[in-house]
Amino acid sequence: MASDLGLVREKVAAARSLAVLTGAGISADSGVPTFRGADGLWRNFRAEDLATPEAFDRDPRLVWEWYNWRRELIATKRPNPAHTAVVEFERRCAQFWLITQNVDGLHRSAGSTKLSEIHGNIWKVRCTVCGVIEDNHDVPIPILPFCRHCKGLLRPHIVWFGESLSGGDLARCSAALRSCDVLLVIGTSGIVYPAAGFASVAKESGAFVAEINPDATPHSGLVDVSLKGRAKEVVPLLL
Ligand code: APR
Numbered sequence: 001m002a003s004d005l006g007l008v009r010e011k012v013a014a015a016r017s018l019a020v021l022t023g024a025g026i027s028a029d030s031g032v033p034t035f036r037g038a039d040g041l042w043r044n045f046r047a048e049d050l051a052t053p054e055a056f057d058r059d060p061r062l063v064w065e066w067y068n069w070r071r072e073l074i075a076t077k078r079p080n081p082a083h084t085a086v087v088e089f090e091r092r093c094a095q096f097w098l099i100t101q102n103v104d105g106l107h108r109s110a111g112s113t114k115l116s117e118i119h120g121n122i123w124k125v126r127c128t129v130c131g132v133i134e135d136n137h138d139v140p141i142p143i144l145p146f147c148r149h150c151k152g153l154l155r156p157h158i159v160w161f162g163e164s165l166s167g168g169d170l171a172r173c174s175a176a177l178r179s180c181d182v183l184l185v186i187g188t189s190g191i192v193y194p195a196a197g198f199a200s201v202a203k204e205s206g207a208f209v210a211e212i213n214p215d216a217t218p219h220s221g222l223v224d225v226s227l228k229g230r231a232k233e234v235v236p237l238l239l
Contacts, residue, residue, distance in 0.1 A: 004225045008210045009238050011182045017095035019180035020086055021198050025187020025213060027104050029080040029232035032073065036189050042066050051160045060153060064143045067156050071122060075139045079110035082186065082231035087111040088239055089184075097176035101188060101195050103158055116169045118195065124157035133157050165194065177201040183209045184238070187231050190217040199223060 012018060024034035033039040035047045042050075045066065049055060056063045087110050090096045098115035100107050103122045107115055125136045125145065129152025136145075136154075145154040159165055177183065183202040190196045199219045203209050210225040211217065212234045220226045227234050 004227060005234070005237055008184075008225055008227060011208045011210070012089065012184070012238050015093055015180070015182040017176075017180045017182075018089055018093040019096070019176045019183045019202065019207075020089060020098045020186065021183065021188065021195065022086070022098070022100045022102060022107070022186045023188025023190075023195070024102060025189075026080075026082050026086075026100075026231045026235075027077070027102055027106055028187065029082060029230055030077045030106055032077055032102075032104055032106070034187075034189075036191075042069055048161055051158065052162055053160055054162075056155060056160075060155070061143055063156075064141065064145070067122065068140050068143060071139050071141060074104045074106075074122060075137075077104070077106065079106045080232045082235040083107055083110035083112070085235040085239055086186075090114055095179070097172070097180070099173045099176065099195070099198065101192070103156075116173055118159065118165050118169050118173065120156070120158035122156060122158065125154040126157040127152045128155050129153070170194070173198065174201065177207075178205045180205075180207050183207045184235075185209065185211045185213075185219055185223065186235060187213060188217070188219075190219040 028034050050063055050066045083106055096114050098112050100117055101119050103119050105121055105123050123137055124133055126133045127147035130150040132149055147154055177198055185199050199209050209223045211219050211223045212227045212231055214230055
């Protein structure tokens with residue numbers, strides 16, 4: 001691990017273009033439950049049962065109750081040293097892009113500015129009628145919440161299973177993955193597409209790819225180095 005760690009640190013220091021992909025594991029160290037970990041269930045529902053347009057059409061109240069629970073939880077959490085280290089990577093590397101699947105906003109709270117929140121942000125709402133997108137930090141949020149412009153039902157501004165990522169985000173991420181010298185993949189199970197395919201895109205484009213995760217993932221076989229450990233302990237060592 002020590003020599004692997006040194007190698008990744010050297011690659012990061014020498015990178016002219018650096019990309020970082022994060023998942024729920026980086027926020028686990030701030031106390032936010034991961035989706036597929038032991039504490040990822042809410043009232044015995046899995047994310048796949050609730051984070052869908054069909055679930056929202058069927059029972060918007062239930063879906064909003066889940067998001068309200070997550071809002072209450074996330075509102076008490078703060079960025080950890082791994083989030084802070086990612087901000088420092090951005091500061092040090094002229095060409096930097098952060099791709100996060102997390103909707104908790106902790107990267108922004110830490111100070112990251114060059115990022116795509118490809119699955120959206122839990123602190124934004126979108127009107128299902130007029131489409132307006134607004135910041136909303138209500139905790140709790142009234143259930144059900146309605147648009148202050150047209151009175152339409154609001155939904156979380158989150159990309160659910162079965163929905164497409166924004167074209168702009170995909171293009172921005174694709175450009176970063178194809179042009180980076182180094183990609184760090186931190187705390188993602190690597191099973192939800194399209195992000196699950198991002199490490200392969202960078203690898204096929206010639207990047208050095210390192211994974212930081214306490215567990216093996218589908219990425220582990222294709223990356224150059226797998227650093228087994230918790231994000232908050234390993235990522236700051238790469239500075
Ligand atoms: N440090 C680093 N990684 C960790 C840590 C930690 N402290 N704790 C857990 N992990 C790893 C787990 O081993 C796992 O591989 O984080 C990963 C979390 O996986 P998921 O819960 O599947 O989260 P993620 O990969 O972000 O999920 C992708 O699925 O439900 C959807 O839209 C949701 O964005 C989410 C997407």
